Amino acid sequence: MTPLLLLQALLLLGLIVTAVLVIAFKDLLSSAIAFAAFSLLLALEFYLLQAPDVAIAEAGIGAGLTTAIFIIAIRGTKRYEEKD
Amino acid sequence: MSIWLFTVTVLAALMLLAMVRLFKGPTSADRVVALDAINTLVVASMIVLAAAFRQILFVDVAIVYALLSFVGTLYIAKYLGGEL
Amino acid sequence: MDIPWTLQTGAGAWNPLLWLVGFAVAFGVAWLVRSRGRPDNRSGDALKPFISGNEEPENAGGHIPASNLYWGFTEAMKTYYSRLVPFHTGIPSDYVAWLLGVMALMLVIALTV
Amino acid sequence: MMDSLALHLPALLVAIPLFTAFLIPLAGRAGDTARSALVLLGAALTSLAGLALAARVFARGTVLYVFGAAAPHAAIPMDSGGIPIRIIFQVDALGALMVVIASLSSLAIALYSLAAESRQSGKDGFYSMLFLLVTGVLGMVSTGDLFNFFVFLEISSLAGAALVAYRIDKGEAVEGGLKYALLSTVGALSVLMAIGILFAQYNALNIATVASRLRFGSLDMIALVLLAVPLAMKCGAVPMHFWTPDTYTTAPSSITALLVVSSQASLYGLFRILFTLYGDLLRFNWAVFGWFLVILGALSAFVGVTMAIPQKDVKRLMAYHAVSQTGYMLLGVGVGLAVFADAGALAAYGKTAMAGGLFHIINHAMYKGLLFLTAGAVFYRTGTRNLNRLGGLGHAMPWTMVFFMIGALAIAGIPPFNGFASKLLIYESVFRFSPFLAILAMVVSILTLASFVKVFHSMFMGPPRAEFAGVREVPAPMIAGMAILAAFVILAGLVPQVFVDRMIAPAVNALVDRAGYIAAILGGH
Amino acid sequence: MASFIATGCFSFVVYLLLTAGSGRLLGLWSGADLLAGVMIAAVVGWVARGFFCDPRRRAALQPMRWVRAIGYACGPFFLEMAKANVDVAYRVITGRIRPGIVRVRSGMQTDLGVLMLANSITLTPGTLTVGIDEDTNDLFVHMINVPEGIETRESLEAREVFSTFDCPSWIRRIAE
Amino acid sequence: MITRLLLAMPFLTVAVLLLLALGALLFKRNLIKMLMGLSLMESAVNLFLVAIGYRQDGVAPIFTNVPQTLMVLPTVQALTLTAIVIGVATSAMMLSFAMVIYKKYGTVDVRNIRKLNG
Amino acid sequence: MNMTKIVRTTADLFYPFCLVFGLYVVLHGHLTPGGGFQGGAVMATGAALLLVSRRYEDITRSLRQNTMKLCEAVGLLMFITAGLAGLFAGGAFLYNGLAGAGGLFGEPVAFGANPGGLNTAGLIPLLNIAVGIEVLGGLTVILLYMLSGVKETEP
Amino acid sequence: MILNLLIGAAIAIGLFFNALGVFGILRFPDVYTRLHADTKATTFGSIFTSLAVALYALGRLFETADGQYATLLLHTLVAVVVLAITNATGAHAIARAARRRGHSPAQAVVDKLEEPAP
Amino acid sequence: MRTALFTAILLILLAGFLQVAVGLPFGKPARTDMDDYFLAHAQDQAAANNVVTSVVFDFRGFDTLGEATVLFTAVLGVGMMFRKLKPGEEYEHD
Structure with a gap:
């Protein structure tokens, strides 16, 4: 277990946790927030995998603009999921 | 274990802790606060990792990150304030 | 230029030119038969059809709506259609589910064969 | 100069429609006339390039084009140790066949849509996207690179979805577009995953290189499933056909005709993957995937046609027929694939079946395109697609009626139109494979005829209706667009053997000749 | 024009900061980078001139203000911030809080001044800018520990929010 | 087996993320949520692509003054860049579709978006 | 609706910074991490910052949809023209004939570890710029369109 | 040697404050107090960890006289400045949004702000 | 029924x-x-120090296009969705 692997394990755990949160929240705004956190961690993971180009792209497009687009779409539709 | 990697590991653990607030946060505003904290921690770890990997140019990723997640936060805040 | 008119199908052959010639011949025969008939016959000369002693209503020979055209066929296959039509639910999740389902099925087949 | 242009035809084939698409928003500011002229010019040049490229391929064999290299034909750099490193367009006879289809259809459709969409708003986007869709199709059928195939798949999916949603006023069109986009994206991601799996093992993206390195381990089988099933979905095979009627119905008619071509490009991708990428005679279990295609084909043919009969929306009816006709193609090629390992059976009827399937691809693109265009013409004048409300248009729209008759007779397999020729090939060869399937195919053909009799009756027969009193013939560009396709339908029906000899047989040979495909890039047999 | 020059200069400085170490010219920069920097500064200056600073104000052109800004950031501001964090550490560990929102008269006229004041307040002890009165530039500040007796007053002076240094006057000298 | 699994952590994460995303696609009723699932799926595939190009102790494929010995594979990173942009394009378009559908239908519940059926 | 003066001023401060940083990322795409897409995204973030900090009606006066659409088309046309130029220079489509040929961007590069110079890599910086312009235009237009769609739903 | 000690101290301080910020987020009762912890503590901590990197770069710069360490130093400083400003403004935006949302500060002794409800 | 089927599909795919x-x-x-x-x-071929960029824009430049x-x-698609319709631009469906 090298330190890098430990670090990766933590990050990947965080990725899975945020992904579960994205799916689990009934409030779409919270989902979007969790998605932004997911993108953040994903970019850090790319960074760890020695892909800085991809990390910048994921940072710029994934975390910044996708969040904005999701928020605008939620504003254009409605905020809460339907009850089953 | 180099000191840089140790630092990043601690920061990653802190991110996981902040995710607790992301999960629990009674309101969306609390979740945004957690997102903001994770965001700061990610930027810090990116800067530290640049030193850890001896890759000077990786700091660019951190700058992009600090800029772009700010935009995401602003969009969320604007929606949350009912102004979008 | 030498145009091969015959389509070779492996087991047989088909020539559209021959078919056209045959069609033309048949058409000619039919026209011949028609021209041999009584030229003074008019379409209005025949007796009017009547239904149960009454005159035919004006519009009865008119247009049949499309839904009624194969009513018998759909009625005969009613059990089939009553399953198949609701099967096309129109829900996007179902569409994705069918795609993933076929994928899963093929995955099982491909990994076991 | 001409020779150097001929050298660069594969690049121009994609570059011209792209250039036109990017220029249209600028030309749109100058006015409608400028835009129409640009559209016409672009369409004409694109189809010219496509036909010239196809002629070159049929005359001289596979054409290679290496993007970004110092010399367009140097597939393998001297110092690379025998691996192609750049993106290579590899147009063999099969690809050339698809290029012909796409070029002809796109020309006809561009002509048609110039008049048909003249009353709509947002025309800049419409025409740009039309050219992007054409680009996507042309790129998909001519690329020899897996990831590039994915990129073009995405281009055609996105452009197709946006075009399907073009008529936004009621919401149905957007719903169709959303379904199409959703399914395409899931499929494309699955394809990307498969590409990743292949790349991780063989470190190559070129189809020929991957094919030459393939080891047929369990990961490769997973990759095969991830590649083949989404492509089967994109070509509209039952039970993944649900998107087909939804999108074909709501799209503008000219786009529906192009979507048919685009789904056939996916069919091409499916065949390419099954035959070329995974076509190793010794190590691959042929019968399984042959039967996969055969079952998909038979199901599609039957379910499609039976679902078509009770429809009352004319385009939805035709869309189910598109599913059904796709079944024929899958059936024909699937029979060939199922007997692929058996040389005797392959020579006896397998190749004929595949020829039938491939011939049906081009025939179907033409007559189904024609049918959708006539439906669009009727809609253009009457404003409705409901068969119960239509009627008595025969006198008002004679040209449309003639073209519809040609298309309907062709799709029903009535001689002397082209549908009959390809269906004859399929019947006779499938009969020797499995008589039951041949009978099923004939039943489907009869039902097709029946349902088109219904459509013809409902649209053109009967007394003229008062609400359609002012209806007259559609404008000349629409007639010209339909006439191109109709001319092809008649031509292919009159001299089928010419097409079979010049285009289909080389395409079949290219399809089964895996070693030749690999050798065209890597050299040596 | 003044805003164009100011924005261009700012852009050029930022670009120089970003590309330092790229060559040997002046010890740090390469010629191509300097050329590209000038071009970028021109383009960005033109595009962003309406935003970066008010076209009517020439104050941004005085280089002394930039130097003072750096001095402020490294000196008083940083120390205030350090104090802030010790304070937050105390609050986090003990959990002893007495929060409230008070009104602070900023006395700033320019947008930049308000921004610097608000951000300084946010990053310094126990205070967080929540809102702003757009007309009077008064800030609404959330304090984590409202000192006794303040809650009855109508508003506070900006100076009172900072503990040791007179940050508002620094800011006034930089931004007004 | 366990060590092998541990070594393949990123791939396992990809598998779990794909499962979650597909689950969202199949079970969720809200269209926006489905699209979030689709975005998750895209991210998972991107992570997969980058992970297959990683080499132990490799460094980023950029030549700088620092001496480089072993570099990770650059092609997959290029592919991932393309995939990311394609992903955001797809998401943007489908989200705008969803907005228009909400405007016309008054709902984003996928079980109610079925005017086209049968 | 407007956000507060503080946010607005920050956005104004960061707008030129975003542009400069984006252009830096674009221009140094062949030396540092980044390139056309990333730089374009950073520049588009500058525009997004302006969009979020002000009212839609106010900002569209200085950040026009048509200008951004023009940017996009022009970027793509630049890209494809550069590709066709390679074709006329004797190579294939997108042939990088400028690399190592001297002149603008034509400096040859030493092999191995070196920091590299700005004026190298031939066609790549040009394509980077083209893609940067295109992505800037494209992402901004997407945001503008979606915001306009939101505005329409308001009563 | 001294530099190494300084770097270690900076990292320790930075980590301590970062941890403090995160614990503050977990412990405090409402949005505003959490924002206090988040903004001040994590920003300050991140500044210190970055300062460690800057010190390292400075040391290497004097040691090797290599231009790229100047790049590292300056880029780190730029990142820190950007981070500080964006964090402060972001915190303000969040606080205002929470305020407009109608969250009143918990245990407040005074509340002078009356914003119109959204 | 539906849930069980979907879960089975998901589990097979997960496998x-x-x-x-x-x-x-x-x-x-x-x-x-x-x-x-x-x-x-x-x-030496692309003259770029960033190998990823050289792959993106030179070796696989066509993908980037x-x-x-x-x-x-x-x-274009997003623009098409939010375009202003002409008065009377109607599309029948029933």
């Missing part, structure tokens, strides 16, 4: 993905010949 995850060695790619070529020749085209398509 497939897990097989992929276990079957691929992480950190040690099986073959690297094409990428080694890129790494060795990015500097396609990708830019995808973005263009998406922009």
Whole structure:
């Protein structure tokens, strides 16, 4: 277990946790927030995998603009999921 | 274990802790606060990792990150304030 | 230029030119038969059809709506259609589910064969 | 100069429609006339390039084009140790066949849509996207690179979805577009995953290189499933056909005709993957995937046609027929694939079946395109697609009626139109494979005829209706667009053997000749 | 024009900061980078001139203000911030809080001044800018520990929010 | 087996993320949520692509003054860049579709978006 | 609706910074991490910052949809023209004939570890710029369109 | 040697404050107090960890006289400045949004702000 | 019924993905010949120090054109969704 692997394990755990949160929240705004956190961690993971180009792209497009687009779409539709 | 990697590991653990607030946060505003904290921690770890990997140019990723997640936060805040 | 008119199908052959010639011949025969008939016959000369002693209503020979055209066929296959039509639910999740389902099925087949 | 242009035809084939698409928003500011002229010019040049490229391929064999290299034909750099490193367009006879289809259809459709969409708003986007869709199709059928195939798949999916949603006023069109986009994206991601799996093992993206390195381990089988099933979905095979009627119905008619071509490009991708990428005679279990295609084909043919009969929306009816006709193609090629390992059976009827399937691809693109265009013409004048409300248009729209008759007779397999020729090939060869399937195919053909009799009756027969009193013939560009396709339908029906000899047989040979495909890039047999 | 020059200069400085170490010219920069920097500064200056600073104000052109800004950031501001964090550490560990929102008269006229004041307040002890009165530039500040007796007053002076240094006057000298 | 699994952590994460995303696609009723699932799926595939190009102790494929010995594979990173942009394009378009559908239908519940059926 | 003066001023401060940083990322795409897409995204973030900090009606006066659409088309046309130029220079489509040929961007590069110079890599910086312009235009237009769609739903 | 000690101290301080910020987020009762912890503590901590990197770069710069360490130093400083400003403004935006949302500060002794409800 | 079926589908797919995850060695790619070529020749052929950029814009530049085209398509699609309809531009469906 090298330190890098430990670090990766933590990050990947965080990725899975945020992904579960994205799916689990009934409030779409919270989902979007969790998605932004997911993108953040994903970019850090790319960074760890020695892909800085991809990390910048994921940072710029994934975390910044996708969040904005999701928020605008939620504003254009409605905020809460339907009850089953 | 180099000191840089140790630092990043601690920061990653802190991110996981902040995710607790992301999960629990009674309101969306609390979740945004957690997102903001994770965001700061990610930027810090990116800067530290640049030193850890001896890759000077990786700091660019951190700058992009600090800029772009700010935009995401602003969009969320604007929606949350009912102004979008 | 030498145009091969015959389509070779492996087991047989088909020539559209021959078919056209045959069609033309048949058409000619039919026209011949028609021209041999009584030229003074008019379409209005025949007796009017009547239904149960009454005159035919004006519009009865008119247009049949499309839904009624194969009513018998759909009625005969009613059990089939009553399953198949609701099967096309129109829900996007179902569409994705069918795609993933076929994928899963093929995955099982491909990994076991 | 001409020779150097001929050298660069594969690049121009994609570059011209792209250039036109990017220029249209600028030309749109100058006015409608400028835009129409640009559209016409672009369409004409694109189809010219496509036909010239196809002629070159049929005359001289596979054409290679290496993007970004110092010399367009140097597939393998001297110092690379025998691996192609750049993106290579590899147009063999099969690809050339698809290029012909796409070029002809796109020309006809561009002509048609110039008049048909003249009353709509947002025309800049419409025409740009039309050219992007054409680009996507042309790129998909001519690329020899897996990831590039994915990129073009995405281009055609996105452009197709946006075009399907073009008529936004009621919401149905957007719903169709959303379904199409959703399914395409899931499929494309699955394809990307498969590409990743292949790349991780063989470190190559070129189809020929991957094919030459393939080891047929369990990961490769997973990759095969991830590649083949989404492509089967994109070509509209039952039970993944649900998107087909939804999108074909709501799209503008000219786009529906192009979507048919685009789904056939996916069919091409499916065949390419099954035959070329995974076509190793010794190590691959042929019968399984042959039967996969055969079952998909038979199901599609039957379910499609039976679902078509009770429809009352004319385009939805035709869309189910598109599913059904796709079944024929899958059936024909699937029979060939199922007997692929058996040389005797392959020579006896397998190749004929595949020829039938491939011939049906081009025939179907033409007559189904024609049918959708006539439906669009009727809609253009009457404003409705409901068969119960239509009627008595025969006198008002004679040209449309003639073209519809040609298309309907062709799709029903009535001689002397082209549908009959390809269906004859399929019947006779499938009969020797499995008589039951041949009978099923004939039943489907009869039902097709029946349902088109219904459509013809409902649209053109009967007394003229008062609400359609002012209806007259559609404008000349629409007639010209339909006439191109109709001319092809008649031509292919009159001299089928010419097409079979010049285009289909080389395409079949290219399809089964895996070693030749690999050798065209890597050299040596 | 003044805003164009100011924005261009700012852009050029930022670009120089970003590309330092790229060559040997002046010890740090390469010629191509300097050329590209000038071009970028021109383009960005033109595009962003309406935003970066008010076209009517020439104050941004005085280089002394930039130097003072750096001095402020490294000196008083940083120390205030350090104090802030010790304070937050105390609050986090003990959990002893007495929060409230008070009104602070900023006395700033320019947008930049308000921004610097608000951000300084946010990053310094126990205070967080929540809102702003757009007309009077008064800030609404959330304090984590409202000192006794303040809650009855109508508003506070900006100076009172900072503990040791007179940050508002620094800011006034930089931004007004 | 366990060590092998541990070594393949990123791939396992990809598998779990794909499962979650597909689950969202199949079970969720809200269209926006489905699209979030689709975005998750895209991210998972991107992570997969980058992970297959990683080499132990490799460094980023950029030549700088620092001496480089072993570099990770650059092609997959290029592919991932393309995939990311394609992903955001797809998401943007489908989200705008969803907005228009909400405007016309008054709902984003996928079980109610079925005017086209049968 | 407007956000507060503080946010607005920050956005104004960061707008030129975003542009400069984006252009830096674009221009140094062949030396540092980044390139056309990333730089374009950073520049588009500058525009997004302006969009979020002000009212839609106010900002569209200085950040026009048509200008951004023009940017996009022009970027793509630049890209494809550069590709066709390679074709006329004797190579294939997108042939990088400028690399190592001297002149603008034509400096040859030493092999191995070196920091590299700005004026190298031939066609790549040009394509980077083209893609940067295109992505800037494209992402901004997407945001503008979606915001306009939101505005329409308001009563 | 001294530099190494300084770097270690900076990292320790930075980590301590970062941890403090995160614990503050977990412990405090409402949005505003959490924002206090988040903004001040994590920003300050991140500044210190970055300062460690800057010190390292400075040391290497004097040691090797290599231009790229100047790049590292300056880029780190730029990142820190950007981070500080964006964090402060972001915190303000969040606080205002929470305020407009109608969250009143918990245990407040005074509340002078009356914003119109959204 | 529906839930059980969907869960079964998901589990089968998960098994497939897990097989992929276990079957691929992480950190040690099986073959690297094409990428080694890129790494060795990015500097003399594309004259770029960033190998990823040289792959994106030189060796696989055509993909990048396609990708830019995808973005263009998406922009046109979004624009098409929010366009202003002409008065009386109606489309029948029933």
